[in-house]
Amino acid sequence: xxxxxxxxxxxxxxxxxQTMELKDDAELIRRYRxxxxxxxxxxxxxxGIKAVGILEMEIYILGNRxxxxxxxxxxxxxxxxxxxxxxxxxxxxxxxxVAMFQNCAADATSDQKxxxxxxxxxxxx
Numbered sequence: 001x002x003x004x005x006x007x008x009x010x011x012x013x014x015x016x017x018q019t020m021e022l023k024d025d026a027e028l029i030r031r032y033r034x035x036x037x038x039x040x041x042x043x044x045x046x047x048g049i050k051a052v053g054i055l056e057m058e059i060y061i062l063g064n065r066x067x068x069x070x071x072x073x074x075x076x077x078x079x080x081x082x083x084x085x086x087x088x089x090x091x092x093x094x095x096x097x098v099a100m101f102q103n104c105a106a107d108a109t110s111d112q113k114x115x116x117x118x119x120x121x122x123x124x125x
Contacts, residue, residue, distance in 0.1 A: 006056075011073060014071070014072055014074055015069060015072075016116065017067065017116070017119070018070070019065065019068070019114070019115055021064050021065055021066070021103040021104075022065075024103070028100070029061075031101060032101035033061070035097070035101075045094050048088035048090075049085070051085075054076075055073065067117075086110070
């Protein structure tokens, strides 16, 4: 393993970490991965994520377990950003599209699907 290079933003940032499970079906997981690859990911969704102030968003996968990291400026307000994101072009359509892969209710909001994780350890520096 070589690890993953992280972006440098030139400003202090804070990080949010969330988790979610996909349906445990190899074909659905393949299609979910494809929906998020560079060729298939919707430009409007990427633009909306940036428009609400998110600097970087990464999703990692192990089996059907997802782990998402969101980096944002220190003054970022999660609740207001997510409320705004939900109103942006194609966001609702995207949520409905990816819901077929996710192990949650079809009408669940993004906040209901993605569970915020609590940081329990860091190097205390």
